[in-house]
Amino acid sequence: MKWTEVQEIAIQLADKFPETDPTRVNFVDLMNWVMALPEFDDDPKHCGERVLEAIQQAWIDEVA
Structure with a gap:
């Protein structure tokens, strides 16, 4: 992932x-x-605030 x-x-x-x-x-x-998820395999340098905001919003939508 x-x-x-x-x-x-x-x-x-x-x-x-x-x-x-x-x-x-x-x-x-x-x-x-995210980096601790078992299926996750990507470079931490590819992550930024926008990516984290998108993940957080998707998570909020998922549990809503």
């Missing part, structure tokens, strides 16, 4: 952290959690 797979990342985060409110997750934690 790569940084560009925002929707899949959001689904996996929602499954892994069902009790977590994605609106309260800071970007440092979010980045670390």
Whole structure:
């Protein structure tokens, strides 16, 4: 899984952290959690604020 797979990342985060409110997750934690996902395999340098915002929004949409 790569940084560009925002929707899949959001689904996996929602499954892994069902009790977590994605609106309260800071970007440092979010980045670390994404990189810790078992299927994730991408360079941390390819991640930026826009990518993290997109992942966070997709996660919010997923649990809404």
